Amino acid sequence: MSVQQLPPCPALPCARPPRCLTHAALPADRTSVCEVPVGDGALPLSQADVVQTGEHVTVLGWGAQMRVLKDAVDAVAASDGISCELIDLQTLLPWDTATVEASVRKTGRLLISHEAPVTGGFGAEIAARITDKCFLHLEAPVKRVCGYDTPFPLAHEQHYVPSALRCAEAIKDMLDF
Numbered sequence: 001m002s003v004q005q006l007p008p009c010p011a012l013p014c015a016r017p018p019r020c021l022t023h024a025a026l027p028a029d030r031t032s033v034c035e036v037p038v039g040d041g042a043l044p045l046s047q048a049d050v051v052q053t054g055e056h057v058t059v060l061g062w063g064a065q066m067r068v069l070k071d072a073v074d075a076v077a078a079s080d081g082i083s084c085e086l087i088d089l090q091t092l093l094p095w096d097t098a099t100v101e102a103s104v105r106k107t108g109r110l111l112i113s114h115e116a117p118v119t120g121g122f123g124a125e126i127a128a129r130i131t132d133k134c135f136l137h138l139e140a141p142v143k144r145v146c147g148y149d150t151p152f153p154l155a156h157e158q159h160y161v162p163s164a165l166r167c168a169e170a171i172k173d174m175l176d177f
Contacts, residue, residue, distance in 0.1 A: 048096035050103070054085035057171050058103040060126065061113045062089040065162065069113055072167035082171060092122055100126070101133050108139035109174045115161050118146045140177035145170045 051066070052073060061069045066088050076082040085103050089095055104110045110130055112123040127142040145162045152160040 046094035048099040049088040052086040054083035057109040058085045058107045059111045060087045071164035075168045104134045105137045110142045113145040117149045119149045140174045
């Protein structure tokens with residue numbers, strides 16, 4: 001994570017300049033292109049974004065992992081015809097339990113992916129909550145594709161962070177359960 005001091009913005013209702021936590025890889029990547037909202041661009045807390053609707057598996061992530069998940073979802077759709085519902089959580093506390101629960105009730109499966117280690121990662125909280133609330137709707141155990149539970153040197157980060165291939169394989173495995 002890197003911390004950036006943002007300049008004062010008249011659109012933000014606060015006296016102190018905001019600080020923004022960003023993923024270390026995101027500021028260097030200038031290839032992202034997206035629509036910029038006209039007017040107030042503030043996102044409400046606790047509202048997930050359903051990036052893509054689907055029928056077979058709910059795929060959940062946030063931050064930089066969303067690009068990886070989009071590639072994985074597109075790959076399994078092209079190769080195996082698997083329809084995934086892709087959800088960007090956007091905020092972790094509070095997180096949008098209603099959207100995730102509704103999607104899992106529809107698909108019967110949930111894959112969570114993030115860059116933190118499996119043990120102690122926020123995906124464990126999501127898995128516990130969804131298992132508690134949607135147990136009778138699950139057709140397969142909740143699956144997490146995360147970083148490994150071991151220290152990794154930064155030079156080998158590309159092997160540590162979940163890849164599109166690891167996520168695509170996990171999606172296929174869930175349908176074979």
